Amino acid sequence: xxxxxxxxxxxxxxxxxxxxxxxxxxxxxxxxxxxxxxxxxxxxxxxxxxxxxxxxxxxxxxxxxxxxxxxxxxxxxxxxxxxxxxxxxxxxxxxxxxxxxxxxxxxxxxxxxxxxxxxxxxxxxxxxxxxxxxxxxxxxxxxxxxxxxxxxxxxxxxxxxxxxxxxxxxxxxxxxxxxxxxxxxxxxxxxxxxxxxxxxxxxxxxxxxxxxxxxxxxxxxxxxxxxxxxxxxxxxxxxxxxxxxxxxxxxxxxxxxxxxxxxxxxxxxxxxxxxxxxxxxxxxxxxxxxxxxxxxxxxxxxxxxxxxxxxxxxxxxxxxxxxxxxxxxxxxxxxxxxxxxxxxxxxxx
Ligand code: SF4
Numbered sequence: 001x002x003x004x005x006x007x008x009x010x011x012x013x014x015x016x017x018x019x020x021x022x023x024x025x026x027x028x029x030x031x032x033x034x035x036x037x038x039x040x041x042x043x044x045x046x047x048x049x050x051x052x053x054x055x056x057x058x059x060x061x062x063x064x065x066x067x068x069x070x071x072x073x074x075x076x077x078x079x080x081x082x083x084x085x086x087x088x089x090x091x092x093x094x095x096x097x098x099x100x101x102x103x104x105x106x107x108x109x110x111x112x113x114x115x116x117x118x119x120x121x122x123x124x125x126x127x128x129x130x131x132x133x134x135x136x137x138x139x140x141x142x143x144x145x146x147x148x149x150x151x152x153x154x155x156x157x158x159x160x161x162x163x164x165x166x167x168x169x170x171x172x173x174x175x176x177x178x179x180x181x182x183x184x185x186x187x188x189x190x191x192x193x194x195x196x197x198x199x200x201x202x203x204x205x206x207x208x209x210x211x212x213x214x215x216x217x218x219x220x221x222x223x224x225x226x227x228x229x230x231x232x233x234x235x236x237x238x239x240x241x242x243x244x245x246x247x248x249x250x251x252x253x254x255x256x257x258x259x260x261x262x263x264x265x266x267x268x269x270x271x272x273x274x275x276x277x278x279x280x281x282x283x284x285x286x287x288x289x290x291x292x293x294x295x296x297x298x299x300x301x302x303x304x305x306x307x308x309x310x311x312x313x314x315x316x317x318x319x320x321x322x323x324x325x326x327x328x329x330x331x332x333x334x335x336x337x338x339x340x341x342x343x344x345x346x347x348x349x
Contacts (some may be wrong), residue, residue: 134182
């Protein structure tokens with residue numbers, strides 16, 4: 001199977017920027033960015049990040065605000081914070097050299113089995129597997145495996161199986177072949193493209209015509225839905241009120257428009273504003289928006305408040321649209337409301 005996959009990869013590999021380098025820093029960065037994010041989305045971020053922070057030392061010393069700006073829109077911000085923590089570990093524990101083995105890489109913050117295997121095999125040629133969701137799906141179909149693909153035990157046995165088969169001369173290519181096969185042929189939704197698959201002759205699910213039955217997944221728990229009212233508050237100088245989220249938890253340390261729990265009617269909003277001593281000259285209802293996180297979704301309504309006087313409290317700032325773009329990283333969850341103030345700025349010019 002390995003031979004078939006590697007031969008296929010050598011002639012069909014996707015041409016991706018991080019495949020044109022052996023720089024472990026660039027490969028590591030790409031693997032972190034690719035977690036939960038599509039390749040096409042990652043490419044411009046990858047170039048921008050490397051241009052701003054071209055090596056581990058630069059990453060270790062970067063300001064948090066710059067990190068958040070470079071990551072803005074990619075989501076899952078803990079990834080970039082862990083990336084920097086790991087860069088600091090590399091500087092202090094390994095003299096600025098990224099460790100070369102899977103076991104050592106696992107000691108770094110934010111690096112799990114998959115990333116350690118990918119970096120060790122691709123950048124340093126260590127014969128270890130890199131098992132992500134794509135690889136699990138391919139193996140599960142090929143073996144018609146009955147276990148729940150999300151269970152740690154199934155992941156461990158898949159890793160062990162691949163570990164025993166890793167070729168010493170081209171482990172990085174085999175890992176990338178499996179990743180590419182899962183991403184482009186053995187697709188997750190709909191029917192896989194088995195007619196183009198290099199290992200179709202070795203695939204049990206295909207032999208039995210049961211591709212749709214694998215991988216086996218237990219039903220997911222329903223996502224929790226949280227209602228919020230987003231307040232886009234502008235003072236008479238055209239600045240907007242932002243507040244910084246706590247430094248732990250969801251979207252830690254990112255900036256946001258003030259948000260209130262629940263969907264407030266205009267009358268409820270007016271009552272709340274009076275209590276907070278906010279006196280808007282004009283209130284405009286904004287459109288509803290929804291943002292889906294992994295285990296949670298925000299259902300948002302919004303109001304635009306034009307206020308002659310706005311006094312920021314602790315953790316709040318007043319910022320122009322230009323400053324919001326350049327200095328204050330916000331989650332894409334609030335894109336709909338950011339879009340509103342962008343549009344408003346354009347209408348005023
Ligand atoms: S034959 Fe089809 S189901 Fe089996 S591994 Fe290939 S693409 Fe996936």
